[in-house]
Structures are given as structure tokens and as C-alpha cells.
Amino acid sequence: MTMTTKPAPAAAAGAPPTAGFLDRVLKVRELAIAAVLVLMLTATQLDNSAFLSQQGIKDLLLNATILVLVAVGQATVVITRNVDLSVGSVLGITAFAAGDFLHGGGNPVLAVVIAVAIGAGFGLVNGALVSLGQVPALVVTLGTLYIIRGLDSIWVGSRQITAADLPSGFVSFGHDGLSVIPYLALLTALVLVAAAYYLRSYRSGRDLYALGSSPEAARLAGVPVRKRILAAYVTCGALAGLAGALYLARFGNVDSGTGNGYELTVVSAVVVGGVAFTGGSGSVYGAALGALLLTSINSVLPSIGVSSVWVQAIDGVLLLLAIAVDRIVALRVAGLLRKRAAQTRSATHG
Amino acid sequence: MADRMTDPMADNKAATGRGFAARDALRWDTVVGALLVVLLVCSFSLVSNFGNALNLSFLIGNTLPIALIALPMTMLVVSGEIDLSVGSTAGLAGAVMGRLWNGGMAIEMIIPLCVLLGVVCGLVNGLLVTRLGLPSLAVTIGTLAAYRGIAQIVLGSNSVTDFPQQYLNFASDRIGGTFVPYAAIPWAVLLLIAVVLLHATPIGRSLFAVGASQEAARFAGIRVKRLKLSMFVATGTISALTGVFWALHYASARYDNATGLELSVIAAVLLGGIDFDGGKGTLGGAVAGVFLLGALQNVMSLINVSSQSQTLITGVLLVVSVLAPRLARQAGRARARRKAAVGDMPPTALTAV
Numbered sequence: 001m002t003m004t005t006k007p008a009p010a011a012a013a014g015a016p017p018t019a020g021f022l023d024r025v026l027k028v029r030e031l032a033i034a035a036v037l038v039l040m041l042t043a044t045q046l047d048n049s050a051f052l053s054q055q056g057i058k059d060l061l062l063n064a065t066i067l068v069l070v071a072v073g074q075a076t077v078v079i080t081r082n083v084d085l086s087v088g089s090v091l092g093i094t095a096f097a098a099g100d101f102l103h104g105g106g107n108p109v110l111a112v113v114i115a116v117a118i119g120a121g122f123g124l125v126n127g128a129l130v131s132l133g134q135v136p137a138l139v140v141t142l143g144t145l146y147i148i149r150g151l152d153s154i155w156v157g158s159r160q161i162t163a164a165d166l167p168s169g170f171v172s173f174g175h176d177g178l179s180v181i182p183y184l185a186l187l188t189a190l191v192l193v194a195a196a197y198y199l200r201s202y203r204s205g206r207d208l209y210a211l212g213s214s215p216e217a218a219r220l221a222g223v224p225v226r227k228r229i230l231a232a233y234v235t236c237g238a239l240a241g242l243a244g245a246l247y248l249a250r251f252g253n254v255d256s257g258t259g260n261g262y263e264l265t266v267v268s269a270v271v272v273g274g275v276a277f278t279g280g281s282g283s284v285y286g287a288a289l290g291a292l293l294l295t296s297i298n299s300v301l302p303s304i305g306v307s308s309v310w311v312q313a314i315d316g317v318l319l320l321l322a323i324a325v326d327r328i329v330a331l332r333v334a335g336l337l338r339k340r341a342a343q344t345r346s347a348t349h350g
Numbered sequence: 351m352a353d354r355m356t357d358p359m360a361d362n363k364a365a366t367g368r369g370f371a372a373r374d375a376l377r378w379d380t381v382v383g384a385l386l387v388v389l390l391v392c393s394f395s396l397v398s399n400f401g402n403a404l405n406l407s408f409l410i411g412n413t414l415p416i417a418l419i420a421l422p423m424t425m426l427v428v429s430g431e432i433d434l435s436v437g438s439t440a441g442l443a444g445a446v447m448g449r450l451w452n453g454g455m456a457i458e459m460i461i462p463l464c465v466l467l468g469v470v471c472g473l474v475n476g477l478l479v480t481r482l483g484l485p486s487l488a489v490t491i492g493t494l495a496a497y498r499g500i501a502q503i504v505l506g507s508n509s510v511t512d513f514p515q516q517y518l519n520f521a522s523d524r525i526g527g528t529f530v531p532y533a534a535i536p537w538a539v540l541l542l543i544a545v546v547l548l549h550a551t552p553i554g555r556s557l558f559a560v561g562a563s564q565e566a567a568r569f570a571g572i573r574v575k576r577l578k579l580s581m582f583v584a585t586g587t588i589s590a591l592t593g594v595f596w597a598l599h600y601a602s603a604r605y606d607n608a609t610g611l612e613l614s615v616i617a618a619v620l621l622g623g624i625d626f627d628g629g630k631g632t633l634g635g636a637v638a639g640v641f642l643l644g645a646l647q648n649v650m651s652l653i654n655v656s657s658q659s660q661t662l663i664t665g666v667l668l669v670v671s672v673l674a675p676r677l678a679r680q681a682g683r684a685r686a687r688r689k690a691a692v693g694d695m696p697p698t699a700l701t702a703v
Contacts, residue, residue, distance in 0.1 A: 142613060310499070
């Protein structure tokens with residue numbers, strides 16, 4: 001990840017200095033995660049040649065899909081300088097809702113739609129509380145984390161959905177795919193590309209970044225702050241709902257504890273992926289790569305013979321490392337930009 | 351975050367009409383205190399088995415871990431930071447304690463070592479936040495995972511239960527025939543220290559100043575970074591102490607001890623009216639919040655409310671506790687505007703004449 005500093009001198013040539021330069025640094029941020037990921041997978045493959053078998057690749061992708069989906073949603077919220085801690089609870093309750101519907105003989109497509117709708121509904125509640133009630137996002141979503149988990153436990157009780165309750169088509173949708181690429185991964189990739197395109201190219205998408213960099217300035221520039229925050233939360237909730245439905249398809253096993261504590265994994269993935277908590281920076285591609293990196297570590301460690309008790313500590317250290325390196329690079333870049341601005345000023349005046 | 355921009359306005363209003371605000375909008379921490387009293391009175395008179403000494407000692411014993419960590423956490427939140435790693439620090443302290451005890455070390459040596467470990471955990475959090483300028487939320491989510499992971503490496507899936515009997519007794523018994531557990535005494539001492547520190551010393555005033563405006567506090571000569579670092583260290587230390595207490599109180603040291611404790615602590619502290627944006631709150635409110643949640647959970651278990659509904663009610667309370675003061679403030683502001691409009695009327699009428 002230290003390579004992020006290298007392209008700095010390369011970007012010196014003419015052109016609009018700040019925009020192109022910053023753009024490149026941000027792009028490299030995602031490249032850095034990808035490089036770490038590739039390095040890690042290659043090293044593991046060299047150590048254990050069975051790791052990247054056809055089934056191995058498929059498992060890697062399958063493991064990542066659900067986290068990637070939720071991380072994409074979370075990234076849209078974090079970009080606006082907010083956070084949604086209730087995603088784990090939403091995932092749990094929507095997975096059970098979809099399972100319960102299918103258990104009663106419902107249509108699989110409709111089940112997914114129901115899960116997404118319930119998720120969007122909870123997102124709406126979160127968004128309304130944050131944007132209209134003007135309450136800190138962390139507190140509100142901590143509250144709704146409890147509330148949704150409570151609702152889920154009361155409704156589910158000691159019941160359990162198992163793969164036997166689900167239509168076989170739905171279960172095989174969760175396991176099969178086009179050669180090595182599972183259907184779930186294709187669906188996730190589709191969502192990812194759509195979200196990235198929206199955030200990059202639409203005005204309302206850019207507004208989210210503006211909002212995150214400086215809420216005050218965005219408001220003065222005429223960005224409909226409340227509407228945008230509401231939209232970000234609805235997106236996040238809907239994607240958590242979709243992830244819930246896919247969780248059901250993938251694991252076929254849902255009870256009242258499903259998704260418990262997932263919020264911290266999601267937030268870790270997003271932050272490792274370079275979406276800053278301070279808002280206004282990062283991309284959903286980064287978040288997705290962060291998620292892929294975290295889930296891959298969980299597969300890599302056992303296959304190179306490291307006990308699974310190390311996984312959590314390594315996840316935590318990785319998160320700390322990611323934010324620390326980000327910060328150091330950002331400080332360096334800021335210093336460089338300042339120096340360059342001073343140089344151009346003295347050049348034009350002298 | 352949107353509230354950041356409206357807050358200065360609110361503060362201005364509060365400054366100009368302080369007497370008005372104090373009279374009209376009750377302070378939230380007194381509201382929580384009153385709620386706690388109402389709940390206790392109702393429970394004593396209506397819920398059988400609540401008032402007996404055994405149940406009360408259970409209530410206090412089960413709430414003590416949260417009450418302990420809430421003390422430094424209040425100060426940390428007042429200064430505008432947060433620590434999510436407290437549950438993991440407690441778990442790590444418990445795990446190390448179990449491992450060292452299994453290794454044959456004397457418990458008199460182990461406990462200071464565990465507390466020292468808490469100091470180190472706090473230092474790591476504090477240095478990352480103050481020296482690198484990282485957001486405390488992100489840092490402590492990282493250390494939440496890291497410390498818990500280390501606890502898992504240290505102790506694996508073992509559980510250690512055979513601590514010396516007099517220590518186990520200290521952590522679970524009550525004084526004579528009263529309902530007060532022995533462990534409540536050190537807590538009371540810590541509470542006293544914390545109250546004096548936060549509300550009656552320059553250090554406490556500095557914490558409020560830093561929370562209200564870090565920049566202004568720095569220009570006023572407050573050593574912001576050192577202050578924050580010391581608060582992180584205090585939080586880590588008390589968390590480790592809590593971990594030791596937890597292992598003794600439940601007579602079991604496991605790596606997953608106190609999992610999720612951070613959310614309970616933060617819920618209680620926020621319920622007690624400590625503003626997450628920093629610069630506001632009292633320790634009295636935080637303690638009232640802690641015991642309100644604790645008593646509520648105890649009562650609900652007694653009247654057979656399922657633990658699931660308890661989770662739900664905790665969440666609703668948390669949302670209401672942050673929403674209500676804000677709504678009250680908005681209503682108060684609207685009323686003040688109306689009053690101001692009425693007050694302005696006569697002079698304009700006069701000049702018009």
C-alpha cells in the first residue's frame with residue numbers, strides 16, 4: 001500500500017494539476033488493495049496448489065458476495081459522512097422473511113423482492129431519523145440495530161429455516177453458476193457496477209460526495225441534503241435486504257441469530273477499501289475490494305495451516321493498518337499539493 | 351452530521367436565553383434520573399421479588415461492569431471521542447488472567463499485570479487517535495476486532511474457572527445482610543473520583559472545552575492531545591479492571607467474555623444525556639442511564655418479558671433518548687421565536703405611530 005506515493009512525481013506534468021493528480025491517487029488506492037489481494041492469493045497458491053482449484057475460486061467468490069453487497073450499500077452511506085450499524089439486523093430479518101415466504105410455497109423472485117422491500121423500509125426509517133430528526137447516525141442506527149434485532153427475535157423465536165424448507169431451484173441458484181463464476185457473484189457484480197456508475201456519473205450521485213466532504217457547503221450550493229441522505233440509507237437498507245435473500249440462498253439456514261455482529265465486519269470492509277469515515281472520498285469498488293480481501297483472508301489462513309483463532313486479530317490489525325497508511329498518505333499528498341501550489345504561485349508572480 | 355450546522359445556532363440561543371431554557375426545557379439528565387426513581391418506586395411496590403436483597407444485589411452486580419466502564423467513557427464522549435474496544439479489552443484482560451492463572455502465577459501478580467495490559471490497550475487507541483489524527487470510531491472498531499482476536503489466540507476455546515475462592519467471593523458476595531455487593535465499594539470510590547475530576551477540576555472543564563470546540567480549546571492553551579490520550583488510557587485501564595471483575599463475578603474466564611459490552615455502555619451513556627458530538631453531559635446522567643437500563647432489564651426479566659423484547663426496548667429507549675431532547679429544543683426555540691416576535695411588537699407599533 002505504500003506504493004500509493006510513487007505516482008506522485010509522475011503526475012507533475014502540466015494539465016489541471018489538482019484534479020488529475022488527486023484522481024490518480026484515489027485510483028491507486030483501489031489498485032493497492034487489489035495488489036495486496038493478488039499477492040496474497042498467489043502466495044497461498046504457491047504454498048498450497050489446491051487453493052485456486054475451480055471449486056476454490058468459486059468458494060472465494062461465493063464467500064465474498066454477501067459482504068460485497070452490504071459493503072456497497074454501507075459505502076454509499078459512509079460517503080455522505082454517516083454510518084449504518086443496523087445492516088446486520090436488517091440482513092437477519094430479511095433473510096428470515098424471505099425464507100418464511102418460500103417455506104409457505106411462495107415464488108422465489110417475489111421472495112427476493114420482499115426482502116429488498118423490507119430492507120428499503122428499514123433504510124427509510126434510519127434515513128428519516130438521521131435526516132429529519134437530525135440525530136447522529138451512529139446513535140440512531142445503534143438504536144435500530146437493537147430494535148430490528150429485537151423484532152427479528154420476537155418474530156422468529158426458536159424457529160429455523162433450513163435448506164429443506166426452500167424450493168430446490170432457489171437453493172441451486174445459491175450454489176451453481178456459469179463455470180467458476182456463481183450466479184450470486186454475477187448478480188453482485190451487476191449491482192456493484194450499477195452503483196459505481198450512478199455514484200460517478202449522476203448528479204445525485206456526485207451530491208453524495210459533496211455532502212460528505214462538506215455538509216454546510218453542499219447545503220449552500222443547493223444540494224437537497226435530507227433527500228440525498230434519505231436516498232443513501234434506503235439504498236443501504238435495500239442492499240442489506242438483497243444480501244439477506246442471497247444469504248438464504250447461499251446458506252439455506254436462517255435463525256434469529258443470523259447477521260448478528262455483521263455490522264462491524266461490513267464497516268471494516270468499507271474502511272479497508274478506502275472509504276473514509278470522514279466522508280466524501282472512496283468508491284464502491286474500493287469497498288467491494290475491501291470485502292473481497294477480508295473474506296479471502298478467512299479462506300487463506302486455514303489453507304496455509306494457520307489456526308482460525310488468528311483470523312479476527314489479523315482482520316483488526318489489517319483495518320488499523322489500512323486507516324493508518326491512508327492517513328499518512330493523505331498527509332503527504334496534502335503537503336505535496338501545498339508545495340506545488342506555492343510553486344505555481346511564485347512562478348506566475350515571478 | 352447534518353445537525354453540526356444547526357448546533358451553533360442552538361448554542362447561541364441557549365446562551366442568550368439561559369434562564370428560559372433551564373426553566374422551560376427540563377435537562378435531560380434530570381429526566382433520566384426521575385425516570386429511574388419512578389421505575390424503582392413502581393418496581394418496589396408492584397413487582398414481587400424485586401425488593402428483596404438478593405435480587406437487588408443481582409441487579410447491581412450485573413450492572414456493575416457497564417457502570418464501571420461508563421465512568422471513563424462519559425469523559426471520553428464529553429471530549430468528543432469514543433471507544434468501541436472496551437468490551438474486547440475486558441475480554442482480553444479476562445483471557446490473559448485465565449492463561450496466567452493456568453500457568454501457575456499468583457493471582458496477586460496477575461491482576462496488576464492485567465490492569466497494566468489495559469493501560470497498553472488504551473495507549474494504542476489513544477496514540478493512533480491523537481498522534482495520527484485518525485477518527486476514534488474507525489480506530490476502536492479495528493482494536494475491537496484485534497483485542498478480541500488476541501484474546502482468542504491467548505486462551506483459545508478454554509474456560510478457566512478455578513480462581514481462588516476469596517476472590518470469587520469478593521466479586522459475587524454482598525456485605526452482611528444488605529443488598530450491596532462488596533464490589534460496589536470500589537466502584538463508588540471510582541465514581542467519586544470521576545465526579546470530582548469531571549465536574550470540579552480544571553481537567554474536567556478542559557474536557558468540556560475540548561468537546562465543544564477542539565480548536566478553541568487548543569488556542570486557549572489546553573493540551574488537547576495529551577488530555578485525550580490520558581482519557582483513552584483511563585478507559586483502557588478501567589475496561590481491563592472490568593474484565594478481571596467479570597471473570598471473577600461469573601467465575602469464568604473465556605475469550606468471549608463481555609462480548610458486545612461496548613454497545614451496552616454506549617447505549618447507557620447516551621441515554622444519560624451525554625451528547626455524542628461532545629461538550630455536553632454529566633456523570634450523574636450517565637450513572638442514571640446505566641442503572642435505568644439495568645433496572646429495566648431486571649424488572650422485565652422478573653415479569654417474564656422475553657429477552658428479545660428487552661433488546662427491542664433498549665433500542666427504542668436509545669432512539670427516544672437522542673430524539674426527545676432535540677425535538678424539545680426545537681419546540682423551545684420555536685416558542686422563544688414566537689415570544690420574541692410578541693416582545694418586538696410594541697416598539698415597532700410605537701415607532702409606527
